[in-house]
Amino acid sequence: xxxxxxxxxxxxxxxxxxxxxxxxxxxxxxxxxxxxxxxxxxxxxxxxxxxxxxxxxxxxxxxxxxxxxxxxxxxxxxxxxxxxxxxxxxxxxxxxxxxxxxxxxxxxxxxxxxxxxxxxxxxxxxxxxxxxxxxxxxxxxxxxxxxxxxxxxxxxxxxxxxxxxxxxxxxxxxxxxxxxx
Numbered sequence: 100x101x102x103x104x105x106x107x108x109x110x111x112x113x114x115x116x117x118x119x120x121x122x123x124x125x126x127x128x129x130x131x132x133x134x135x136x137x138x139x140x141x142x143x144x145x146x147x148x149x150x151x152x153x154x155x156x157x158x159x160x161x162x163x164x165x166x167x168x169x170x171x172x173x174x175x176x177x178x179x180x181x182x183x184x185x186x187x188x189x190x191x192x193x194x195x196x197x198x199x200x201x202x203x204x205x206x207x208x209x210x211x212x213x214x215x216x217x218x219x220x221x222x223x224x225x226x227x228x229x230x231x232x233x234x235x236x237x238x239x240x241x242x243x244x245x246x247x248x249x250x251x252x253x254x255x256x257x258x259x260x261x262x263x264x265x266x267x268x269x270x271x272x273x274x275x276x277x278x279x280x
Contacts (some may be wrong), residue, residue: 122264124257126271132279136204138268140197140259159183165218200259208279212255213247224278225254231273234272236265 160180167173177202195237199218205211211229216222227249234256237244243262246253262270 100251122267123260124268125263133205134205134275136202136206138202138204138257138260140200143196146193146195148196152191153184153188156187160184202256204256206275206279211247213256225252227252229276232276234269234276236269243269247272 123141124136127135127137127149129135136156147200160183164173164176164180167176195216201216203214206229208229210226211232212224212226214222214224224246231249232247233249235246235248235253237246241258243265245256245260245265247256248254257268260268
């Protein structure tokens with residue numbers, strides 16, 4: 100059904116080198132001319148890796164404490180080591196929370212809608228007619244800044260993507276919008 104058709108389209112549209120690369124977004128063909136794109140920030144440290152990292156850090160920080168076991172120096176070092184582990188824990192948890200950001204682009208012949216959801220904020224919506232939408236790559240403070248514009252309003256897409264991922268996504272959006280027209 101949609102799976103094999105999608106694979107043939109993907110193979111025909113992307114160069115061979117790009118087929119095996121991992122991209123932090125996913126295109127899904129929903130029906131006739133309809134597609135859904137979900138984008139998310141890439142996180143290089145999975146949850147299992149997080150547990151291992153904290154465990155190894157605690158173990159390595161505890162080794163020097165063996166030499167001062169039973170002395171007053173232990174109580175002087177312990178708070179700083181505990182603060183170090185807590186600081187890493189907090190920073191990684193905050194990074195995971197920011198990784199919950201999602202952008203969902205729904206594309207159909209009559210409507211294009213973009214929904215961005217960030218943790219702790221309300222969802223932001225943008226809807227327009229796909230006929231007028233143009234994806235634009237700009238140079239600026241961010242390399243290859245990707246925006247969608249319908250002439251009246253401009254909105255950023257994939258702010259958390261790398262420049263190469265934004266260029267690839269730009270090409271895919273151009274093709275999909277051209278197919279709709």
